[in-house]
Every structure is written in C-alpha cells, then in structure tokens.
Amino acid sequence: MLTNNSAKFDKLREEGYRITPQRKQLLEFFYELPEGEHLSAEELHNKLTEKEIKISLATLYRSLKFLVKKGFIRELDFGEDHKHYELSSPKKQHHHLLCNTCGLTIEFKDKNLYGYAVKIAKEQNNFEIKDYQFKIFGICKNCQKES
Amino acid sequence: MLTNNSAKFDKLREEGYRITPQRKQLLEFFYELPEGEHLSAEELHNKLTEKEIKISLATLYRSLKFLVKKGFIRELDFGEDHKHYELSSPKKQHHHLLCNTCGLTIEFKDKNLYGYAVKIAKEQNNFEIKDYQFKIFGICKNCQKES
DNA sequence: TTTCGTGCAAACCATTTGCAGCAGC
DNA sequence: GCTGCTGCAAATGGTTTGCACGAAA
Numbered sequence: 001m002l003t004n005n006s007a008k009f010d011k012l013r014e015e016g017y018r019i020t021p022q023r024k025q026l027l028e029f030f031y032e033l034p035e036g037e038h039l040s041a042e043e044l045h046n047k048l049t050e051k052e053i054k055i056s057l058a059t060l061y062r063s064l065k066f067l068v069k070k071g072f073i074r075e076l077d078f079g080e081d082h083k084h085y086e087l088s089s090p091k092k093q094h095h096h097l098l099c100n101t102c103g104l105t106i107e108f109k110d111k112n113l114y115g116y117a118v119k120i121a122k123e124q125n126n127f128e129i130k131d132y133q134f135k136i137f138g139i140c141k142n143c144q145k146e147s
Numbered sequence: 148m149l150t151n152n153s154a155k156f157d158k159l160r161e162e163g164y165r166i167t168p169q170r171k172q173l174l175e176f177f178y179e180l181p182e183g184e185h186l187s188a189e190e191l192h193n194k195l196t197e198k199e200i201k202i203s204l205a206t207l208y209r210s211l212k213f214l215v216k217k218g219f220i221r222e223l224d225f226g227e228d229h230k231h232y233e234l235s236s237p238k239k240q241h242h243h244l245l246c247n248t249c250g251l252t253i254e255f256k257d258k259n260l261y262g263y264a265v266k267i268a269k270e271q272n273n274f275e276i277k278d279y280q281f282k283i284f285g286i287c288k289n290c291q292k293e294s
Numbered sequence: 295t296t297t298c299g300t301g302c303a304a305a306c307c308a309t310t311t312g313c314a315g316c317a318g319c
Numbered sequence: 320g321c322t323g324c325t326g327c328a329a330a331t332g333g334t335t336t337g338c339a340c341g342a343a344a
Contacts, residue, residue, distance in 0.1 A: 018318050018323060041308075056326045061309060063324095069247065074284075077224040081334080082308060097267070097274050100216065106271050116263075117283050120244070124253050127244050130285040136264050137221075138277040165298060165343050188333075203301045208334060210299095228309080229333055 012070065022055045026063050029053065030073055030087045036094060036107055038076050038086035074131050078105065088131055095133060099140040106140070159217065169202045173210050176200065177220055177234045183241060183254055185223050185233035221278050225252060235278055242281040248290035257281075 005027065009019050029048060045060055064085055067073045076084040078098060093114065097106040117132040152174065156166050176195060192207055211232055214220045223231040225245060240261065244253040264279040
C-alpha cells in the first residue's frame with residue numbers, strides 16, 4: 001500500500017462512515033491503476049475478482065457512488081450505456097475527444113483549463129469546484145478519410 | 148415553420164435517409180424550444196403528445212439517435228439515469244455547473260471556449276469538432292452554507 | 295416497387311433496492 | 320451492542336429490438 005489515506009479515513013469515520021475492507025480495497029485499486037485508465041463497474045468487478053478482492057456488484061455500485069460523493073473518484077460518461085470511473089485529481093486533470101463515428105477516445109491534458117474552471121466557478125456565486133470535465137465530440141482523422 | 152432545413156433535408160435524402168413526419172416534427176419542435184431548455188426522452192414524448200404530434204417512444208429514441216448522429220441536436224448527461232437533449236449550435240454553446248449535493252444545474256456561456264475547443268481539436272490530429280461540453284461539478288452556495 | 299421507418303410489445307441490461315445477517319467501532 | 324454495510328436475489332426503468340405493416344421516394 002503505497003498510498004496513505006489514513007487522514008481521509010479518519011475524517012470519514014468521524015462523519016459516521018465505516019471503513020470496510022471493500023471500500024478500502026476498492027480505493028487502493030484505483031490508486032494502483034495506470035493513469036488515464038477509466039473502467040466500467042463491470043470491468044472493475046472483473047479486475048477486482050482477478051485480484052481475489054471479493055466484493056459483490058451491488059456493493060461495488062454502492063461503493064462507487066460513495067467514493068464519487070466523497071470526491072475520491074470521478075464518474076465519466078462517454079455516451080455509452082454505462083458509466084466509467086477513475087481516480088479524481090483535479091489539478092492534473094485530463095479530458096477527452098470522442099469520435100462520433102468509430103467511438104475512438106483521445107485524451108488530452110491542458111494546464112489552462114483548471115484556472116479557467118476556477119474563474120467560471122467564482123463568477124457563478126462562488127461555486128465550490130470538486131471536478132470538471134471538458135469533452136469534445138466530432139470525427140477523428142481516420143473516419144474523415146473514409147467519408 | 149420559421150426554420151428552414153430544406154437544404155439539410157435534401158442532403159439527408161441524397162444519403163438515402165427518409166424525411167418522415169416524425170423526424171421533421173421532432174426537429175421543428177427542438178427549434179421552437181426556448182434556448183437552454185434540455186429535455187429527457189420522456190419529457191419530450193409528453194410535450195409532443197400535448198402538441199398532438201404522434202410519435203411512439205421507440206421511434207422517438209430512434210429519431211433522437213438519428214438527429215444526434217446527424218449533428219442537429221446534442222445529447223447531455225447530468226449524471227442522472229437518463230439523457231437530455233437540446234438543439235445543437237456550437238457557436239453559441241452553453242455549459243453547466245452541477246451541484247453534487249442538491250442537483251442544482253447552473254448554465255453559463257463563454258465565448259472563449261469555442262476557440263479553445265478548436266485549438267485543442269487542431270492539435271489532436273485535426274479532429275473535426277461537432278460539439279463540445281464543459282461541465283463543472285461541486286457544491287453550490289446554498290449547500291455550502293448548510294454544511 | 296423497393297426499402298426504410300414506424301408502432302407495438304417484449305426484451306435488455308446497467309443499476310438500484312429490500313431484507314436478513316455480518317462486522318466496524 | 321448499536322447501526323451502518325454487505326451479499327443475494329428480485330425489481331426497476333430507461334433504452335433497445337424483432338417483427339409486420341405502412342409510407343417515402
């Protein structure tokens with residue numbers, strides 16, 4: 001366990017939440033994931049099972065919701081019929097271009113975007129930012145050629 | 148009918164698609180919608196029925212998918228269990244802040260964002276932009292007070 | 295006339311939920 | 320010991336699909 005979440009865990013305990021093995025191992029799993037990898041609930045469940053981490057699908061969904069609410073992970077939507085999840089780290093955020101034709105996902109980073117989000121949030125009645133996402137939809141180079 | 152889509156319709160016809168009353172009326176309906184209003188499939192179905200426009204839910208879903216693919220409307224996801232739809236107009240796009248706690252949706256516009264999206268798309272192998280969305284998640288002023 | 299699009303009802307499937315037992319703290 | 324969390328299985332509900340009929344072109 002390279003990551004240290006004990007301070008955060010203490011805070012959650014104070015709020016009345018319990019740190020169960022399922023929640024803990026799920027969060028650890030996210031920390032060990034290669035950067036930029038975002039998995040669906042079902043993919044997560046498979047990978048966790050491979051690692052011999054036992055967690056039911058129902059609990060997985062509940063835990064994901066919990067971790068999202070608590071700001072540990074972010075929920076992504078690529079217009080598919082299921083959500084994707086990844087570790088949340090607002091300051092080194094990445095974003096996505098999505099090809100409408102072939103479904104290709106291209107990631108990009110941009111250091112200006114965070115300041116930009118902060119500026120907008122401030123203008124909007126001091127909205128407190130937890131996360132932000134920039135998505136661009138269109139046609140990728142390959143699909144442009146083919147039409 | 149204030150809007151004139153006949154050129155676009157002709158193009159669709161050339162591609163082998165048929166301009167049915169359902170598709171036509173649905174698109175007209177979107178044009179008449181107040182700016183910034185984004186409805187779910189079910190809300191749309193109710194409103195269309197009120198206007199005595201007959202379209203089954205199945206066809207509505209198929210038509211929405213069609214119009215999205217053809218770039219007439221955009222599909223929005225607010226992290227709920229259903230999608231929202233609105234007219235697509237990239238150059239006067241608006242975006243959203245979403246409160247994680249109470250679900251409040253705040254819209255904002257920003258003229259810089261379009262140029263920004265274009266710049267990013269160009270850097271990413273000349274990706275051809277059809278639409279883009281900027282979402283900010285966090286806690287609204289009201290909910291900040293309450294915690 | 296040739297397909298493509300529609301309506302209906304059934305199917306799908308990701309996600310949620312009720313409930314009884316278990317386990318943090 | 321109290322109460323929140325989990326696993327199971329069943330339910331939910333938005334969306335999709337098979338099929339036969341209807342209608343654009």
